Amino acid sequence: MRGGEPDGPALATLVHRLALAPPxxxxxxxxxxxxxxxxxxxxxxxxxxxxxxRALDTDLKTAHRxxxxxxxxxxxxxxxxxxxxxVRAAAAGAGGRTGWFLRVVEGVQRVLAGQRPxxxxxxxxxxxxxxxxxxxxxxxxxPAGERAxxxxxxxxxxxxxxxxxxxxxxxxxxxxxxxxxxxLAEQxxxxxxxxxxxY
Amino acid sequence: MRTTDGTAPVPDPALGEYAAMGxxxxxxxxxxxxLDRDGLARVDxxxxxxxxxxxxxxxxxxxxxxxxxxxxRTRARLAQQATPTVEPxxxxxxxxxxxxxxxxxxxAAREGRSGPTTPLQDLPTxxxxxxxxxxxxxxxxxxxxxxxxxxxSGHTGAALNVPLHPVSVAADxxxxxxxxxxxxxxxxxxxxxxxxxxxxxxxxxxxxxxxxTAFGGPSDAPVPVMARVNLDxxxxxxxxxxxxxxAAADPQxxxxxxxxxxQLLDLARDGLDLHPVAVVNGATDLPPxxxxxxxxxxxxPVVDLYGLRETGPIAASTDGHGHVVVPRRVWVEILDxxxxxxxxxxxxxxxxxxxxxxxxxxxxxxxxxxAALVRDHRGTVLVGLQGRAPVxxxxxxxxxxxxxxxxxxxxxxxxxxxxLVQAADGVVRLTALPLVGVTxxxxxxxxxxxxxxxxxxxxxxxxxxxxxxxGKPRRFRSDAQEDS
Numbered sequence: 001m002r003g004g005e006p007d008g009p010a011l012a013t014l015v016h017r018l019a020l021a022p023p024x025x026x027x028x029x030x031x032x033x034x035x036x037x038x039x040x041x042x043x044x045x046x047x048x049x050x051x052x053x054r055a056l057d058t059d060l061k062t063a064h065r066x067x068x069x070x071x072x073x074x075x076x077x078x079x080x081x082x083x084x085x086x087v088r089a090a091a092a093g094a095g096g097r098t099g100w101f102l103r104v105v106e107g108v109q110r111v112l113a114g115q116r117p118x119x120x121x122x123x124x125x126x127x128x129x130x131x132x133x134x135x136x137x138x139x140x141x142x143p144a145g146e147r148a149x150x151x152x153x154x155x156x157x158x159x160x161x162x163x164x165x166x167x168x169x170x171x172x173x174x175x176x177x178x179x180x181x182x183x184l185a186e187q188x189x190x191x192x193x194x195x196x197x198x199y
Numbered sequence: 200m201r202t203t204d205g206t207a208p209v210p211d212p213a214l215g216e217y218a219a220m221g222x223x224x225x226x227x228x229x230x231x232x233x234l235d236r237d238g239l240a241r242v243d244x245x246x247x248x249x250x251x252x253x254x255x256x257x258x259x260x261x262x263x264x265x266x267x268x269x270x271x272r273t274r275a276r277l278a279q280q281a282t283p284t285v286e287p288x289x290x291x292x293x294x295x296x297x298x299x300x301x302x303x304x305x306x307a308a309r310e311g312r313s314g315p316t317t318p319l320q321d322l323p324t325x326x327x328x329x330x331x332x333x334x335x336x337x338x339x340x341x342x343x344x345x346x347x348x349x350x351x352s353g354h355t356g357a358a359l360n361v362p363l364h365p366v367s368v369a370a371d372x373x374x375x376x377x378x379x380x381x382x383x384x385x386x387x388x389x390x391x392x393x394x395x396x397x398x399x400x401x402x403x404x405x406x407x408x409x410x411x412t413a414f415g416g417p418s419d420a421p422v423p424v425m426a427r428v429n430l431d432x433x434x435x436x437x438x439x440x441x442x443x444x445x446a447a448a449d450p451q452x453x454x455x456x457x458x459x460x461x462q463l464l465d466l467a468r469d470g471l472d473l474h475p476v477a478v479v480n481g482a483t484d485l486p487p488x489x490x491x492x493x494x495x496x497x498x499x500p501v502v503d504l505y506g507l508r509e510t511g512p513i514a515a516s517t518d519g520h521g522h523v524v525v526p527r528r529v530w531v532e533i534l535d536x537x538x539x540x541x542x543x544x545x546x547x548x549x550x551x552x553x554x555x556x557x558x559x560x561x562x563x564x565x566x567x568x569x570a571a572l573v574r575d576h577r578g579t580v581l582v583g584l585q586g587r588a589p590v591x592x593x594x595x596x597x598x599x600x601x602x603x604x605x606x607x608x609x610x611x612x613x614x615x616x617x618x619l620v621q622a623a624d625g626v627v628r629l630t631a632l633p634l635v636g637v638t639x640x641x642x643x644x645x646x647x648x649x650x651x652x653x654x655x656x657x658x659x660x661x662x663x664x665x666x667x668x669x670g671k672p673r674r675f676r677s678d679a680q681e682d683s
Contacts, residue, residue: 152311153311156311166309169305169309172339173302173305173334173335173339176302176334176337176339177302177334177335179343180333180334180337180343180346180362181334183343183344183346184333184346184348184360184362186224187222187223187224188224188225189346189347189348190222190224190348191222191223191224191225191230191256191257191258191347192222192258192347192348192349192363192405193258193259193260193261193347193363193365193368193369194258194259194260194368194397194407194409194411194425194427195368195371195397195427196368196369196371196372196375196395196397196411196425196454197371197375197397197454197479197481197504197506197512198397198399198454198455198456198481198482199481199482199506199507199508
C-alpha cells in the first residue's frame, strides 16, 4: 500500500498475461460484446441488460475496438487481477466488479483504439506495457509497488497518444525555430532600431 | 546620405558587419512610419552636416501609430505605478503563459519538471548560456514580422543576439523620460538641439541619426532627433569635426557609459561647450567620482540605469544611493550560489523575471551581477550593485582601449567564452573557450588581440566551460598601469 491506497495488480502480471493472450482475441471477427457479457456473469453474476449490450455492439463496430475489449476481458478474468486489493477497493467504489469492469471497457476504447495495429497489443513489449498501464489508470488503481508519480511518468513514456502529441509539439517548435532564424536573418531585422540606452 | 567615404575600413577583417551601411534594408519612410516631411528633413540635416561623422548605419524606431498608442499607455502607467514589494500577480500569469507558449517551458511541462501553476521560486533559473538557443525562449504565438536583431554591447564581456520588438526598444525612451523627469529636470522638445545622443567610444560601432517619434508631447511639437555617435577619432573626417558636431548638437540628454563619459568630460574640460539636461549612464558601473564630475561640469542630474539587453532596464539610481527597481513588469530576486533566495539585505546574484519584450519573456534570469535587496519608501532597491566594472587594456603605444573592442573581436573569431587578462607588466593572456561545433582557430583570436594592442598574447584553449570558473563566462581584467 502507498498513501493509504491498496495495490492493484503487478504490472508484470498484466504484461505477461497479455503475451499469453489467445491469438483469436485480436482477430477483427471476435465477438467482444459476447465476451463482455460472459465476463460480467463470471465476475459477480451480473447479467447485462439488452440496452447495455446494444450500446456495446454499436461501440464495437468501430474498427480496432473489439480486440482491445477482448484483451481487457482476458486480463480481468485472471484472479491475480480481479482479486487484487486495489481492484476490489475500486470495484466497491464503482458499484461492484462489473461496474468497474465496464468502466475499463469503455475507457480502453476511448484511450487506445486506433493508436496501434491490433496485433501489437500482444506482440510488442512497449504496446503490452501501454495497454497494461492504461488498464490500471482506467481502473483507478496503481500497479503494485508503484507510486502515483512513477506510474504517471511511466505512462507518459509508453503512451502512444502522448508521444504523438509530444512529436507534434516538437514539430511545431522546430518549425518555429526555423521561422525565427529566417526572420532574424532578414536584412529588415538586422537593420534593428535606434537605441536610447547602453546595456 | 554620407557614409564612410574616405575613411578607414573596419578595424579587423572579422568585423565586417560594421562596414558602412552593410546592414541597411529600409527606406526612411519605413524607418519612421509616422514621421512627417519636416521631421525627415531634420534627420537629413543632422546626417548631412559637414562636420558629421562617417555614419556606419541607418536605422529608425519602426513605430507605427498603434505602437505609439501603446507607448502612450506605457507612459501613463509609469507615472502611476510604484515598484511592487511583493510578487505581483503578473508573475504567476507569466509562469502559466510560458508553460503553454514558450518551447523551453512547454518541454518542462511535457517532462513533468514544472507546470503552469508551479510557484516561481520552484522553477529553475535561466542563464545567458540558455539564451544561445534563442528560439527556445520565444513564445510560439507572437507574430515574427516585427522581430529585430539586438545584440548586447559587450561592455562587460557579454555579447548575445537577442530578439527585440520595436515597441520594447522604444519603451526605453519613455522610461528615460520618466526617470529624467523624476530628477526634476525638464526635457522639452527642442528642434535646435539633438534630443539625445547615445555616445560610445570604440573602434567599431553602429552610428546613425534617428527621430524619436515616441517622445510624446503636443501633437504640433517637432519630433526630436537623436544620434548614436562614436567618439573614436578614426570615424571623424577632419580634426575638430567631433567637437564641432557635438557643440552644434548640444544634446539634451547624453546617454552613454562610463568610459565614453570620461572621454566626453575630458573634451568638455578642453573647451567643448555642452549643456545637458541629464546624463544617463548604462552598461557599466558609475563611480561616485564620475557622478560628481558630471555634477561639477554640467550641474545636471545623472541617471545610472542598470539593465541587460536580454531583460531591458531593471533598476536606476538617480542619487548614487542604490538602484531602485523601475516600474516595469520586472521582478527581482536575490539568490545565493545554490540558487536559494537570500534574506533582504544580504548580497547575492540579481535574478530577474521580466515580461516586457513580447519576443523574450524571461523567468528567473541570472544576470551574473550581485547586489543586496532592500525595500523602503522608494520601492525595491538594489544596494551595492556589482558586476558592471568597465575594463581598459593598455596598448604598446600607451593608449587605452575598452574591453568592448575585445568583445567584438573575440566573438567574431568564434569564442563562446573567454578570460582576457593583462598583468601589471602589460603581458596579455587569453583563455579561450571555442563555440561548440564551430570550426575556429582560437590562435586567430589571440592574433587579433595582439594586433589590437600591438602586444604578444599568450593563448590557452579550454573546452570545458567550468574551467573559466563561476560567474560571467566572458571576463576581462587589467592590472596594467600607465607605465606598464
